[in-house]
Amino acid sequence: xxxxxxxxxxxxxxxxxxxxxxxxxxxxxxxxxxxxxxxxxxxxxxxxxxxxxxxxxxxxxxxxxxxxxxxxxxxxxxxxxxxxxxxxxxxxxxxxxxxxxxxxxxxxxxxxxxxxxxxxxxxxxxxxxxxxxxxxxxxxxxxxxxxxxxxxxxxxxxxxxxxxxxxxxxxxxxxxxxxxxxxxxxxxxxxxxxxxxxxxxxxxxxxxxxxxxxxxxxxxxxxxxxxxxxxxxxxxxxxxxxxxxxxxxxxxxxxxxxxxxxxxxxxxxxxxxxxxxxxxxxxxxxxxxxxxxxxxxxxxxxxxxxxxxxxxxxxxxxxxxxxxxxxx
Amino acid sequence: xxxxxxxxxxxxxxxxxxxxxxxxxxxxxxxxxxxxxxxxxxxxxxxxxxxxxxxxxxxxxxxxxxxxxxxxxxxxxxxxxxxxxxxxxxxxxxxxxxxxxxxxxxxxxxxxxxxxxxxxxxxxxxxxxxxxxxxxxxxxxxxxxxxxxxxxxxxxxxxxxxxxxxxxxxxxxxxxxxxxxxxxxxxxxxxxxxxxxxxxxxxxxxxxxxxxxxxxxxxxxxxxxxxxxxxxxxxxxxxxxxxxxxxxxxxxxxxxxxxxxxxxxxxxxxxxxxxxxxxxxxxxxxxxxxxxxxxxxxxxxxxxxxxxxxxxxxxxxxxxxxxxxxxx
Numbered sequence: 001x002x003x004x005x006x007x008x009x010x011x012x013x014x015x016x017x018x019x020x021x022x023x024x025x026x027x028x029x030x031x032x033x034x035x036x037x038x039x040x041x042x043x044x045x046x047x048x049x050x051x052x053x054x055x056x057x058x059x060x061x062x063x064x065x066x067x068x069x070x071x072x073x074x075x076x077x078x079x080x081x082x083x084x085x086x087x088x089x090x091x092x093x094x095x096x097x098x099x100x101x102x103x104x105x106x107x108x109x110x111x112x113x114x115x116x117x118x119x120x121x122x123x124x125x126x127x128x129x130x131x132x133x134x135x136x137x138x139x140x141x142x143x144x145x146x147x148x149x150x151x152x153x154x155x156x157x158x159x160x161x162x163x164x165x166x167x168x169x170x171x172x173x174x175x176x177x178x179x180x181x182x183x184x185x186x187x188x189x190x191x192x193x194x195x196x197x198x199x200x201x202x203x204x205x206x207x208x209x210x211x212x213x214x215x216x217x218x219x220x221x222x223x224x225x226x227x228x229x230x231x232x233x234x235x236x237x238x239x240x241x242x243x244x245x246x247x248x249x250x251x252x253x254x255x256x257x258x259x260x261x262x263x264x265x266x267x268x269x270x271x272x273x274x275x276x277x278x279x280x281x282x283x284x285x286x287x288x289x290x291x292x293x294x295x296x297x298x299x300x301x302x303x304x305x306x307x308x309x310x311x312x313x314x315x316x317x318x319x320x321x322x323x324x325x326x327x328x
Numbered sequence: 329x330x331x332x333x334x335x336x337x338x339x340x341x342x343x344x345x346x347x348x349x350x351x352x353x354x355x356x357x358x359x360x361x362x363x364x365x366x367x368x369x370x371x372x373x374x375x376x377x378x379x380x381x382x383x384x385x386x387x388x389x390x391x392x393x394x395x396x397x398x399x400x401x402x403x404x405x406x407x408x409x410x411x412x413x414x415x416x417x418x419x420x421x422x423x424x425x426x427x428x429x430x431x432x433x434x435x436x437x438x439x440x441x442x443x444x445x446x447x448x449x450x451x452x453x454x455x456x457x458x459x460x461x462x463x464x465x466x467x468x469x470x471x472x473x474x475x476x477x478x479x480x481x482x483x484x485x486x487x488x489x490x491x492x493x494x495x496x497x498x499x500x501x502x503x504x505x506x507x508x509x510x511x512x513x514x515x516x517x518x519x520x521x522x523x524x525x526x527x528x529x530x531x532x533x534x535x536x537x538x539x540x541x542x543x544x545x546x547x548x549x550x551x552x553x554x555x556x557x558x559x560x561x562x563x564x565x566x567x568x569x570x571x572x573x574x575x576x577x578x579x580x581x582x583x584x585x586x587x588x589x590x591x592x593x594x595x596x597x598x599x600x601x602x603x604x605x606x607x608x609x610x611x612x613x614x615x616x617x618x619x620x621x622x623x624x625x626x627x628x629x630x631x632x633x634x635x636x637x638x639x640x641x642x643x644x645x646x647x648x649x650x651x652x653x654x655x656x
Contacts, residue, residue, distance in 0.1 A: 012476055014386055022479040023380040023388075025452035026412045027486045027495060029354035051379050052351040053391050054465025058342055060351075061389075061464065063381050084354045090498070124353035134462045136389065136471055137382025143464055148340055151350040158355045158495055160484065161631075165495035167355060167488040168635035169642070170418070188614045189558045191655050194624070194633065195533050195617045196555075197640035202530035203575040204647040205523050210576060220576060227524075230517045247531040248538060248548060286516045289523045296522070299646035300639075303489070305522065307496035308639040311632055312525035314497070318627035319532040327519050 034117040035077040046097040058146035063139040079114035084124040086154030124151040155303035212288030226282040234270035355488040362445040363405040374425040386474035391467040407442035412452040414482035452479040483631035540616030554610040562599035
């Protein structure tokens with residue numbers, strides 16, 4: 001290996017931004033590493049350069065820039081804590097990624113035998129004794145022995161290609177993003193088609209609380225109508241139509257008047273609104289829908305349910321036909 | 329820091345499996361690291377202990393168990409390549425995670441100046457010169473200087489809490505999995521509710537290809553019917569009803585006969601099937617649906633579209649009311 005031609009070892013000059021982008025293809029969790037300065041002051045910073053190293057003895061590592069203001073403190077510290085952040089701790093991640101403010105202001109800390117700051121609400125935490133510090137170019141690699149750890153049910157926060165994310169676990173073989181979704185199946189209609197999956201998921205969800213609809217003698221159209229008014233009322237007939245047109249469900253004036261006749265709606269100055277009976281009916285059905293959501297969430301697991309809500313929001317936003325805003 | 333009480337530094341005895349689980353809360357990508365033995369034989373293994381270290385000079389690291397059969401080869405190697413796997417390379421990951429077989433059998437390699445094995449189809453690749461080897465408990469930490477790299481549009485494969493995954497990027501603030509989805513909003517009906525998001529996503533998708541339905545003069549019920557028969561035919565009236573009941577759309581015998589009268593369906597010995605005109609109509613609509621899917625996929629990005637399809641499959645499976653199998 002002493003005979004390598006110099007051309008092989010001569011790195012090409014990298015565009016720093018592009019190189020960072022390439023590194024970002026390797027997904028990571030997000031951690032906050034904490035310690036205390038010589039004066040006892042709490043110190044912490046966001047890092048995604050964490051990884052496991054050894055099981056016996058239990059060891060982990062992370063890297064810190066030589067230029068970091070907190071380097072001297074970490075270099076001297078006997079102990080530090082690594083907090084693997086949960087998916088709802090994005091704000092905390094941002095707070096500890098910025099310099100200059102009192103990052104710990106207002107934060108409650110859990111008790112920690114080593115005295116190092118221990119933040120609550122994380123997906124996992126590793127209390128470490130500093131073991132080795134190694135050279136790593138413009139960074140120092142910190143290796144610590146894990147003295148204690150804990151973990152929670154909170155799904156972890158991810159950082160992938162420069163963005164926060166949550167994990168969507170794979171369910172059976174999935175066509176690659178570039179692949180033709182139909183490649184695996186012959187017909188024109190495939191079970192990998194997004195439209196099929198959306199429809200089937202929607203109707204299976206609806207089917208689970210259809211008994212509650214039947215109990216309240218509500219059609220799908222009436223359910224959409226009452227849901228809408230539970231968020232925003234009163235609404236005029238044309239406003240109602242504007243909110244509901246994308247469902248393909250036509251709500252005629254006759255249907256609105258029938259709902260009034262049944263005592264579900266009333267007409268006021270500003271338009272239609274729920275009567276107490278209409279309000280009771282929609283609350284009953286929404287409670288059933290929430291029970292279905294809780295049940296399916298338990299079946300899918302919290303990580304997946306969170307990820308699915310995220311992605312549906314992204315899709316709803318990408319496919320929004322310009323609906324009037326429903327929630328304030 | 330020399331005065332630490334011994335109790336602080338005395339690690340409690342960890343259950344190895346539980347400790348691994350806690351480490352698994354830190355999400356990672358999946359890499360395959362390759363090199364060549366002294367005899368020139370290609371060597372490679374799956375590792376998720378990769379991370380970036382330094383930007384200037386560009387450096388990365390990963391860890392290898394002291395007990396690994398490939399340790400001597402990597403310890404002697406002048407160069408190694410890190411392949412950040414794409415989400416459709418799960419099989420490759422499994423192949424390189426197992427010992428004993430010829431992992432490179434049948435694999436095409438890309439040319440690589442250092443001569444080390446370079447696998448195609450990855451999300452990103454880093455060609456490295458071995459720089460440092462550090463002690464890390466039962467592992468050796470390999471630090472390499474990046475000589476060259478490349479990246480592709482392929483979404484990366486993830487490994488989180490012991491499972492493969494893909495990234496679901498966050499879209500606006502999302503309630504934590506443990507949190508009440510309604511916490512942020514007052515009413516009983518919230519825009520974080522899964523049922524709402526599913527319905528809105530489904531109907532917005534439908535709304536995009538509704539013009540194609542109108543062109544073919546197909547109602548939603550007729551579209552469901554023709555889609556069903558495009559996958560499996562002939563089907564009897566009761567079989568059709570069994571497949572469609574969960575949508576809440578009732579398909580009467582009258583409606584079936586009307587579809588026959590319009591020349592979309594025909595009755596054969598085994599039941600209803602598509603006429604050539606019915607086949608043309610559904611192909612036209614499905615082509616429109618695929619165009620919508622491609623358009624939204626481009627809007628969401630391939631990672632997100634892949635993740636969404638994954639999660640919808642998980643939800644469909646979790647909420648399946650026991651539908652007859654549609655695809656073979």
